Amino acid sequence: MVSSTALSIIGALFFVAGAAAQTAPQYGQCGGQGWSGATTCPDGWSCTVSNQYYSQCLPGAASSQPGSPTTSPGGGSPTSTSSSPSGTSTLTPGNSFIRAVEDPNFHKYLRSEVAGTASDAVLGEPNTAAQFQITAGQLVQLVPDGSKLYATVEPRANSTVMKLKMSWSESPASGANAGTFQWSGDTVEWSIPTIQRPQLNAWLICPDAAGNKDVYINLGPYDYQTPAGCADETIHAYTGATATP
Known part of the structure; x- marks a missing residue:
């Protein structure tokens, strides 16, 4: 007999897998710290990092992976990839x-x-x-x-x-x-x-x-x-x- 704890873990795994399999809309969010929604972009679009909290589906090839922003010196301003x-x-x-x-x-x-x-x-x-x-x-x-x-x-x-x-x-x-x-x-x-x-x-x-x-x-x-x-x-x-x- 499977315990309730095991069933909860299995359910959570299915939920995460389902979210990852979804496709985010064009110009929609696809990543960032705490993001639990879709991380895949439509064909011809890539998930591009704006900052540690937000990645967005933009046209073209990927410049980096979601959640891995490039930091910039100076502080006080958000960071993004280029x-x-x-x-x-x-x-x-x-x-x-x-x-x-x-x-x-x-x-x-x-x-x-x-x-x-x-x-x-x-x-x-x-x-x-x-x-x-x-x-x-x-x-x-x-x-x-x-x-x-x-x-x-x-x-x-x-x-x-x-x-x-x-x-x-x-x-x-x-x-x-x-x-x-x-x-x-x-x-x-x-x-x-x-x-x-x-x-x-x-x-x-x-x-x-x-x-x-x-x-x-x-x-x-x-x-x-x-x-x-x-x-x-x-x-x-x-x-x-x-x-x-």
């Missing part, structure tokens, strides 16, 4: 690139619309990627000349407004509309006590009349009731040596 360098900007230790990881903005990088100036926040190509830190709740862009730019978010005019435009300022964000930027794993979040958001890491990319990919904070539900012309995104730290496509 593929062959192809960007022109070399990451300074302690900084991070920030990029989207979903179509139609896959591996488009955060920057100023006019590079290195106080202008709209946009996503651009890898060879124009800016570098960032999050310090005391401020999202800080490090400009090559040694100066700093600070992310600011427009105030919400009324409760019907569901997206807030982000731009760069030469002065730190302050006052009732400043809000707080923070890392959650490798994901950038923004919160403010006066607004309740369904998802703190929900962003929108909405092209302007000139085709610039303007960055907005999404106050509504992610991937639902998306404003016309916009795309839902999350934006993530990347600490490879250079910004890569």
